[in-house]
Amino acid sequence: MAQVVVVGGGIVGLAVARELAARGDGVTVLEKERHWGAHQTGHNSNVVHAGLYYKPGSLKARMSVAGNASMIAFAREHGVPVEVCGKLVVATSTGELPRLHDLAARAEANGVPAKLISATEALEYEPHVSCVAALRVESTGIIDFKAVCAALVRELDGHDLRLQSPVVAIRSAPAGVEVLTPQGVVRADALVNCAGLQSDRVARLAGLSPKATIVPFRGEYYELTRTDLVRGLIYPVPDPTLPFLGVHLTRMLDGSVHAGPNAVLALRREGYRWRDFSFGDVADVVRFPGTWKLARKYARTGVDEVLRSLSRKRFAASLARLVPEVTEADIVRAEAGVRAQAMLPDGSLVDDFLVESAPRQVHVLNAPSPAATGSLEIAKHVADLTRSVIE
Template sequence: MFDCDILVIGGGIIGASTAYALSRAAPGTRVVVLEKEAGPARHQTGRNSGVIHSGIYYRPGSLKARYAARGAAEMVKFCAEYGLPHEVTGKLIVATDRSELPRLHALVQRGRENGIPVRELGPAQISEFEPQVRGIAAIHVGTTGVCDYGAVTAQLAEASGAELRYGARVTAVDRRPWGVAVRTADGSVVRARALVNCAGLHCDAVARLAGDEPGVRIVPFRGEYYELTRPGLVRGLVYPVPDPAFPFLGVHLTRGVDGGVHVGPNAVPAAAREGYRRRQVDPRDLAGTLAWPGSWRIARRHWRYGAGELRRSLSKRAFTDAVRRLLPAVDAADLRPAPAGVRAQAVLRDGTLVDDFLIRRGPRTVHVLNAPSPAATASLPIGREVARRALALVEG
């Protein structure tokens, strides 16, 4: 009667990690992964700067704080075990203005509360790590690193032993007391005892297909990147001091495993959930965003911040000025456009940006409803938690 025990929708790193965790926690569990694209990691997972985050930014006791710190160590171990490209580089978080010092000191305290080793630096010590970077103070976080999350996702999927079905876009979900039946665009039907929704940019839509009201909507934000034509200007990872009111970390510099240096991302609202180009519009996605009351409340509450992001999106000079605060040697000619990403940000009806991972259970279903950065870093512990909840549905 059943084609599998657990059906996972979404072939990004969270879906692959869930399948991998299921194979470890309950060997013999039959798992099918449905991914609408032709291969894994085509959206959030494969379109980021590849940072293995330490967990320093996140509220102590939150899932982000617990899972990122644990996940960073596990991600390094996983990459080493399977011979995947990675490096533990450490990173600098740099204050360039005295007004940022209280926030920098608060990060030091937060890091210590989260069990993350941090070292405070003065201007001369900043130059020892990054000769071209300028700041009045900084902290060094030694556990931060970089990897290739696309390669990690492919390895997780292969090691899971799950049946992977690519090009399988879900169009209908029929939930019954005995289990779940899912139809894909080609008319195929997959029957499972339980369903796991790891659909990322489309997770709220999948939840509604299953008959659950998620209570949030995904509002897409495009992350716009450049890359340095002179990558030798930066040795590792350099971040500004973030504004705690927002889930974005500001324009930063990241030397990846390929030796190139990404600069960004700028964060602006996208007119499509897969809106990787500035003029890309999906009328249905845009209408859904505009119809959600939380979208308008975000705009009213944070219009000043948004105006700055939009200005840097439209003006390369403004973007360059933001980079020059950290790296004065940069000029506009040093920046060339790089592929953009889209952040799947869950937003409540009142306009609150969901600031933690959000996992909810319904009848025969587990929904992952908010898993932007640092979800890739934390993917192994997230996968275990999702797998635990899914197995409870099957065994119960």
Template sequence: MFDCDVLVIGGGIVGLSTAYAIQRAAPGTRVAVLEKEAGPARHQTGRNSGVIHSGIYYRPGSLKARFAVEGAAEMVKFCAEWGIPHQVTGKLVVATDREELPRLHSLVQRGRENGIPVRELGPSQITEYEPRVRGLAAIHVGTTGIVDYTSVARRLAEASGAEILYGAEVTAVDRRPWGVAVRTADRRIVRGKVLVNCAGLHCDRVARLTGDDPGMRIVPFRGEYYELADPSLVRGLVYPVPDPAFPFLGVHLTRGIDGGVHIGPNAVPALAREGYDWGVVHPRELTGTLAWPGSWSIARRHWRYGAGELRRSLSKRAFTEAVRRLLPGVDESDLRPAAAGVRAQAVLRDGTLVDDFLIREGARAVHVLNAPSPAATASLPIGREIARRVLPHL
């Protein structure tokens, strides 16, 4: 009667980590992963800057803080065991304005509360790490690293032993007392005892297909990147001091595992859930975003911040100005456009930007409703948490 025990929707790193965790916790459990694309990690997982985050930014006691700290160590271990190229590089968080100094100090305290080694630096010590970077003060976070998360996702798919069905976009879910049946766009029917929704940019839609009210909507924010024409200008990872009012970290410099240096991202509203540039517009999805009351609350509350992000999106000169706060010697000709990503940001009805991982359960279903960065870093602990919730249903 059943094609599998656990039916996972979404072949990004969280969905594949879930399949991996279930197999490790309960060997022999039959897991099927449905992914609408032709391969794994085509969206959030494969379109980020590849950072293994330390967990320094996140509220002590939150799932993000706990899972990022655990996940960073586990990700390094997993990559070492499976021969996936990675580096533990450390990173700098640099204050370039006196108004940022109290926030930098708060970040030091938060890092220590989360058990993360942090070293405070003065201006001359900054240049020891990054000769071309300038700032009033900085902190060095030693546990940050870099990796190609698409490679990690592929290895998780292999190691999980799951049946991975690509090109399987879910169009309907029929939930019964005995389990769930899912229909895909190519009219396949797949039956399982329990469903796990790891659909990322489409997770709220999938939750509604099951009959569950997620109580939130995904509002997509595009992150636009450039890359340095001369990557020797930056040795490692350099971040500004983030504004705690927003889940975005600001324009930063990231040396990737391939040796290139990415700059960004900014954060602008996307006109489609997979709207990787201004030319991608899906009217139905855009209408859904605009119909959600929380979208207008965000606009009213944060319009000044949003205006700055839009300016940097539309003007390379403005983007370069943001970069020059950290790297004064750079100019427009040093920046080359790079591929953008889209953040699946959960927003509540009142306009609250959900700032922690959000996992909710329904009848024979577990929904992952907010898992943007640092979800890739934290994917192994997130997978275990989902497995813990799924296995009792079996």
């Protein structure tokens, strides 16, 4: 039996710890916050993704499709609230139809149950939607990912789970690793880094030079006060030249409807508001050459996102493309999230999950959406790698 220390108590870290424990390993989980799933896990849209957007054969595609099934099964087994409600991806103009058909072909390639439907058929699902055609995706669901974390913690009963335990230093030992925390040293046969927004920094503490750097993007949400306008999930057709999906509408388990997110550069790794500022974090972003290359490539898009962040009227207008009855008066600010986006020095965003390994170390360096959906599958992959770096 190996002893493994997992850094990061979000859904991926807890899922990895559970998988390692199920294979007979001893596990210590170190989380710097006061509760589990404090950052990306606790601030996302709670969507169980189907897997239609991702390049066929990629880790994202495989783990999202498999993760959709395994996450829903896990939730039902452990009494976690989940609803498989399906969603509509809508083309709001004829110019978007080729991209909608491309998305349907990608869904088929990934094994995602989806069908093209007419505007009239779309109204049967969402009576207030505006579109010329839509893609109906049946396997998309809504879940409570915080409750999933709580269930994973219960499954890890008997193992060493430590909150408020930030990693201060990491050093190699003759037969493993030593991780220094304010409470003392944790010794293990291997280290698994699932630190999300801090994952590249943890990798550097461990002596690696990761090829990607985390750049934080804040996704801001509104809540729709007219909940009668949305029955399930309504998404726009994504622009393949842009890195994010665009604002969408999501009916939550409690009946509320969330609208968003947009995407603006966060001024702190864990900055959920404009006033959340870290000089060190901003300096890291400014010094990183990829930031400026990305900014030049998406300058107009970036300006539009900032303006939408600052203007409720603009945000509402984006939503009105999907549901024309939405007005500025119908939305109120809701909690934001921060996406840990891995970026390369050439300014390109890492499109797939990224995992790097070294002797007795495995580092999950890019696990944005759909990582929560695919977390149980990511855990299997990471556990396999962990075994290989120990042996």
